[in-house]
Amino acid sequence: MNVISKENPDPVSLKEEIERLKQERDAIILAHNYQIPEVQDIADFIGDSLELARKAATLDNDVIVFCGVDFMAETAAILSPDKTVLLPAAEANCPMADMITAGELRVLKERFPDAAVVCYVNTTAEVKAESDICCTSSNAVKVVESLEEDRVIFVPDRNLGSYVARFTDKEILPWEGFCFVHDRITTLDVEEARRQHPDAEVLVHPECRAEVIDLADEVYSTSGMIKHVCTGPGKEYIIGTEIGILHRMKKDCPDKECYPLSPQAICTTMKKTDLSRVYNSLESLTPRIVVPEETADRARKAITRMLEVR
Structure with missing residues (x-):
């Protein structure tokens, strides 16, 4: 077994030890598209919020290591209450x-x-428990249209709510929340990016203003962007979301050129996870996310109802 130096851990040793601990703990690593490259590279599955939720609901592993942010791990714990x-x-x-x-x-x-x-899946378990149904950026319109209520x-996202309102006759009452990464992208950013890359197609996230x-030319969730870039006829794309996605695009679509709409589109909390923390988490089986049973039972209904929308 390799000895990991806490002061200056060797990336190769860390990866080897993570793989060893995964086998030992019967663990699987899930990572969001915004995670740092090193974390994406050691993940067993990478995706957007909807893909990760669906994956978490079907896993047989004893341990789920969630490389993302708190609400994502909560969702996994709600869907898999018997898992660590x-x-x-x-x-x-x-x-x-x-x-x-x-x-x-x-x-x-x-x-x-x-x-x-x-409620957008980007909410706490307590908010999910008060909701009728959850949604993600990739299925928000379908979720709203699936409801009987007018x-x-x-x-909490006013921008996603505004986007959904474009495609439904239902009255949307949005809360004034927002994603600070997407909300601070401006029209000047779009104009400058088009000036620098005039032949590139502009793809933006529905959390944008x-x-x-x-x-924009198209609006997609993160996984929708990846699919569009990999399968589309274009060769250049301007990507209007958190820059962590560019690593996956480079791997999945190596023949395409992708540029960030805004180099400042960085979610600092998504960058808190690194290889050392993944290793430490697997070694100690902490920090563990546990949702109180009464809250989890109510929140699970909203999440499950979302997963049933096709």
């Missing part, structure tokens, strides 16, 4: 998920009793 779910970077929170509380949502439900509640409380979406 680990979040290597315990402080990797999602700022947008913290922009609404269960108490605030209960007030909204009292104000609009005839409305269905759709009025929808949509939390409406005026940015209006200037």
Whole structure:
């Protein structure tokens, strides 16, 4: 067995030890598309929020190591209550998920009793427990259209809510939350990127502001972007989301050139996970994410209902 130096860990030794511990613990590593390259490279499965949720619901492994942010690991723990779910970077929170509380949502439900509640998967377990159904950026429109109600409380992302409103006749009541990474992308960023790469197609995430979406060629979730780039006829693409996705695009679509719409599109909490933390987490089986049973049972209904939407 290799000895890992905590002061200056060797990446090769870390990878070898992670592989050893995975076998020993019967563990699987899930990573979001925004994770750092080294973490993506040691993951067993990489995807967006919907893909990761679906994967977490079907795993047979005893241990799930979630390389992402807190709400993702919570979702995995809710879907697999008998599994040990680990979040290597315990402080990797999602700022947008913290922009609404269960108490605030209960007030909204009292104000609009005839409305269905759709919560973006980027929310806490407590908020999910107060919701009728969850959604992700890749299925938000389908989720809203699947509802019988004509009025929808949509939390917490105002930009995604605004995007969904373009494709439905339902009344969307959005909360004023936002993803700081996507919300700060501007029309000036789009104009500058097009100036530098005039032949490139602009793809943006639906968490972007409406005026940015209006200037884009296509709007996709992260996995939707990857599929479009890999299968599309174009050779150059400007990518309007967190820059971590560029690593996967380079691996999955090596014949395409992809440029960041904004080099400042960095989610600092997504970057908190590194190889050392993955190793330490597997070795100690901490930090473990556990959702209280009563909250998990209620939240599971909203998540499962989302997963049933096709």
